[in-house]
Amino acid sequence: MRWFAAEERVAHDYSFALLPVPALMQRQLAAAFARRIAPGSGIGSLSAVRHQYVAVQRFCTFLAGLPDPPPDCSALAPSHIDAFLVYCRGDNGVVREWFRLIKAMLRVCDSLTPAVSVKVREPSPKNVPVSRKTSYSRAEFTRIAQAARSDLRRAATRIRANRALLARYRAGTVADTDRRCELLDFVDVHGDVPRYDGVTKWGQVVAKGWVTQGGFGSVPDIMSWLSLSAVELAAAAILLAVMTGQNPSVIKGTPAKHHRGDGYVDDGLATVIIDVHKPRRGRRAYMNAVLADVPDWISVPANPDRLTSRDQLHTPFGVYALLHELTMSARQRCGSDRLLVGYHGCGGTGIGRGFRPLGSREPLENWSNSRRVPSDAGDAPLRVTLDRLRLTFVELHQKPVAHTEETLVNEYLGRNRGNLVAYRDVVEAALQEEVTKARSRAVIDVLTKEELAQANPKELAAAHGLNADVFKRMLARELDTVMVACTDNVNSPFTGPDQPCSASFMMCLGCPCARALPHHLPVQVLVHDHLEARKSHMTPLVWVQRFGLPHAQLTDLLDRHDPIDIADARAGATPDQRRLVERFVNRELDIR
Template sequence: MITRLLLRDARLQTGPVVDELARRVARPKSTVQSYSNAEFDQIKLAAQRRFRTALRRIEDNARHLQRWREGAFAKDGRDWVIGEALDILARGEDLPQYVDKNGRETLVVKYRKALGGAGAEATWQRLFLSRMEAVALGVLLLAEYGWNLSVIDRAETPQASPDPGEDGHPTYRIPLNKPRRGVGHHHETRNVTDDGAASQGRLITQALQATRFARAIVEDLAPGTNRLVVWHAIRVSRESMDWDRHPPVGGFHFGIDTAAARTWARAEGLGGSPFRRGRRTVIAVDRREPGQHSQDTHDRQYVLIDKRVQADAVEVIAAGAQDAANRAREAILVAELRDTPNPRDTETATADCADYDNSPFPAPDGGCGASFLMCLACANARVHPGHHPRLAHLHLALANLRSALPSAVWEADWGEAHTRLADLKNKLGDGVWAQALSRVTDADRDLINHLLTGVLDT
């Protein structure tokens, strides 16, 4: 960008400076590496432990509040007072306080005694996530969906499908905001279904349950805010000076920033923020497919530079190379090419055999146990111009079968034979092969038809 700006100056458009400005400088490669399985499992376990504890707490108190609203408790009993306190919090109001003799605001005794204290754990955390619990939710969203921190920070509330189907399982439409993708590509949507504990949509259901009271209050105070990750601050703070972030609404904040992620990691006894390395782990190692980016970015920025992927690929590449070599040896033409037939050889459907009794594919009762298609893979076979027409026709017939059969079936039954014939065609040349096709007789067609239909096997 600076180069383009400098080149607008007429004094910098001639001479050696032009060559210097034209020199391309490679973008520095990322030094971020993926986690090991053990490291990432530890991070996910820490996030699950913190978030699920919060979810159970909020669900237990939600049930208590519902029972209070249904009149299930005797008035002024401890359970009734707890229910009343929860109702006050759920409406977005502060619990009643008084000024003690030291001039400090203190929760009134009735609620302090029933709730078991006046701290955050005993009061507002009964219905709302804390900052660290919100980060734990963010880590789980990263692990489940591969979202980066900016996407999680701005994630909007997913909407359940209006017609979830007869099974009643909700399908969530998740709007995603990806600022760095460029103009016209900032927004996309994903659909996930909650059809069980192991399904992708279950985490969305849990996130909505854990934030439902907070989101309801925020919607009353600032309609249209529509953020998924909402948490309650310990104290009401002034409006954030980070203009890229959504400002707080009352005591509620939205999303996750890097500072919160680092604080969470320290509290859990981990290293720095888990989001960059965690996303690389999910995208490059676990899924091995692009997230909210192109295939080219996935390959260059995630896969090729990751040392764990490189290490894991060694055995795969070696095994693939060995398999390719084995298949190449199996599928090349082994039969000997001759200009003329030998009267002592035995004719088969695809070649002549020079030593039937000493076959590399012996039958249990002696002789040769191979099919006629395997003749081209046998060193005892001899192929001369008299075989060319029928073999050219066989090559064409196998190609036609390819369009009529499932790929796996065709590959298993005919793939190697077709490859050997392609090798023969390559050795003979296109001119000889074209002449062979022009000389195919009805007898050749019948012979190949019998070969492909199994008549010759009997």
């Protein structure tokens, strides 16, 4: 079966003829595999397709080892699924991913019996992670960024110096006494070092003796004279993750093709717009990312005044621009349209040997092992991964990156325990500030149902600072806004005198012109409930900044009512009131 990787624009073949099962089952599994990875299935990355194929291989190996292997998929029984679960369970009790992937693929298989179809739709056992993925601290995040920047600065200095040397050599202004310039020119022209024509018995094409014995270093060292090495590509990916917080697949697939949003204007803010692809998002997989020439102040040194013009690696635009320059020749050599392309120590033969985009995790692991960035604990060095860098980015910036605020809260921050105590302190301080602000502002004047039933209207109006006509209109509900009644629309503290008030209806909670009547209670309760519900859709800090003040004001207002009245108001809210609150909290009533 041939599958085309959209992000690589190349084909990958997966053979089902070699699987240790009968030919009929091979064809049935191949058909199910094709449906599972088809466009629109949510699987679009090369790694996801590979994992699915490995799961098929493991499943077939398991079936082949049974005393009585099934001849085709229609002969599968629920007991086979249960036995495969035992096969996939590791020594620590954790079920390998193969089990979930096989069940997902068998759900689209046409040859299963009804009993097996039901079996593969049962929930898979949940794994309890042995170790929870956590973010780096801010200090660790900064040290990782500094190490990656140092690598890229050295690479830029080396490549630019060698390009300048090559230009002088071709111009005839440099004497090549040790054949270094000759080798540099050969590498630039052929994309490889000079090699012997023959092939060894191990299938290797050996570099010529004057290359290996000339004191130039190893072949990967020589090839890195004009291109980034695999480890330097890892440093580039790490710095892009630090700057943008994007997914590992998005980082590795960053395109070289881009649009300059600033139009190359000298005095404008330099901006690059690129297309990124997240296959799991389905029809929303394609999106744009903006890389601006604005420093990321979280990862800069402690004293930002020390930044100079050479520190272009402190902005997303600067990182992208430098990488675009350093990888240009490598992209041309292998015909790739990706940004992160360099020389790898192994590869094919002929032109383009060893040049390919960053794809595997091995260069990232090699970078982590060689740089040994110290941890805050001071014991073992940090293990640097792109997914932990993304987790740290969204925690420190408190904003979603190519996902919703709800995903940020539940999938990233909710499961991260890296710096939870410090974050709680920040949220608590912000919430206390909003509560203090609410209590220092005007408290809404509340008219109870007992007052309205017993008091003289004129005396009650005077007691609440209103004239009789305004009081009469207020009781007739002619002055209602959303949660209260407004007694003086043209003398609001939020606008100028004799000007109609244009403030949000949420501002009524702190306005001296507002009066709360019993019939407002259902709407007040519903708005309070909606603000509470918004907590699960955004980060705690963002919720406090957006809704902390009105929530505190409504809480104080509702505390002045009997809990039974509040429960009755919630239960007795009319459909019109519920629709009004929905429109209000969704900002459909705002003046735009």
